[in-house]
Amino acid sequence: QSVLTQPPSVSAAPGQAVTIxxxxxxxxxxxxxxxxxxxxxxxxxxxxxxxNNKRPSGVPDRFSGSKSGTxxxxxxxxxxxxxxxxxxxxxxxxxxxxxxxxGGTKLTVL
Amino acid sequence: xxxxxxxxxGVVRPGGSLRLSCAAxxxxxxxxxxxxxxxxxxxxxxxxxxxxxxxxxxxYADSVKGxxxxxxxxxxxxxxxxxxxxxxxxxxxxxxxxxYHNPDYWGQGTLVTVSS
Numbered sequence: 001q002s003v004l005t006q007p008p009s010v011s012a013a014p015g016q017a018v019t020i021x022x023x024x025x026x027x028x029x030x031x032x033x034x035x036x037x038x039x040x041x042x043x044x045x046x047x048x049x050x051x052n053n054k055r056p057s058g059v060p061d062r063f064s065g066s067k068s069g070t071x072x073x074x075x076x077x078x079x080x081x082x083x084x085x086x087x088x089x090x091x092x093x094x095x096x097x098x099x100x101x102x103g104g105t106k107l108t109v110l
Numbered sequence: 111x112x113x114x115x116x117x118x119x120g121v122v123r124p125g126g127s128l129r130l131s132c133a134a135x136x137x138x139x140x141x142x143x144x145x146x147x148x149x150x151x152x153x154x155x156x157x158x159x160x161x162x163x164x165x166x167x168x169x170y171a172d173s174v175k176g177x178x179x180x181x182x183x184x185x186x187x188x189x190x191x192x193x194x195x196x197x198x199x200x201x202x203x204x205x206x207x208x209x210y211h212n213p214d215y216w217g218q219g220t221l222v223t224v225s226s
Contacts (some may be wrong), residue, residue: 002154035212041149044114044216046203056214088155089200092211097169097175099211 003028004089006102013110017077020105022089025072028100032092034072036065039086039104048087049074079109112136112215114206120222125194128225132189132206132217140164140184147197148202149219156202159191162212169210174200177208196224 005023012018022034032108036049047056049065052072065077072089118130130146153210157178160169168180179192189206201224207213 009140024223033212035214037155037156037216042203042219044218045155045207047214050212050214089157090212098171099147099159099160100211101155104154 001019001068001102002097003098004011004091004102004107006087006089008103009106009108011108011110014077014079014081016079017075018107020074020076020087020107022072022102023075024072024091024100026056026071028070028091028093029067029072030070031094034065034067034089034091036063036072036074036088037088038083041086043087058084063103078109081109083107084109111207114208114215114217115202116206116217116220119204119222121153121223122196123223124198124224125195127192127194128196128222130191130193130204130206130220130222132205134187134189134208137208141188142208144182144189145191145207145210145213146181146204147178147207147213147216148200148204148222150199150202153202161189162210193222196222198224198226200224203208203217 014048037045039045052067115133143159143162177195202220205219207216
């Protein structure tokens with residue numbers, strides 16, 4: 001059972017947009033920065049969003065992040081088949097003194 | 111270019127030990143805290159351990175506390191994870207990652223299989 005809650009899966013057609021939610025508590029999302037990662041099992045996870053809404057160099061502006069209270073959201077527009085992957089939110093938990101992650105959301109581009 | 115190369119995984123019996131290594135390049139290693147994060151088969155990401163830039167501050171997930179030890183050698187740009195008393199549930203890909211609280215760059219992972 002993950003500390004952060006994400007939907008197990010989302011899907012949409014190419015060119016469409018999706019959002020992935022991440023719900024936590026005041027000890028994690030509520031008082032710490034959120035990151036989002038794209039991951040294909042067996043490979044290195046890739047940072048998409050850091051500090052809630054910032055994109056590293058090289059990440060397309062089709063990816064966006066936001067945070068409100070104890071929840072965060074990843075948005076992806078102009079979906080491409082290459083976006084099919086697992087997406088994870090992550091943050092620091094000030095009570096557990098652990099980094100914590102969501103359970104992951106599998107994105108399918110139909 | 112930031113590169114993190116994980117190594118040291120393998121097959122080990124329950125109760126056994128293994129030492130993972132992570133070779134870092136492309137950044138000033140001793141400016142950053144580091145983490146180990148694992149992914150068990152069919153499961154999500156789980157933070158295992160973190161260490162600050164100097165090695166003077168370390169943290170562990172409850173699931174590995176007392177069994178795993180993280181360390182670093184800044185002269186060798188390397189991160190380590192000493193794993194003892196391994197359990198079947200420790201089977202996973204282990205990734206090193208740059209950053210203690212919010213990792214950014216990650217290694218490709220090394221597979222640890224605990225099986226009798």
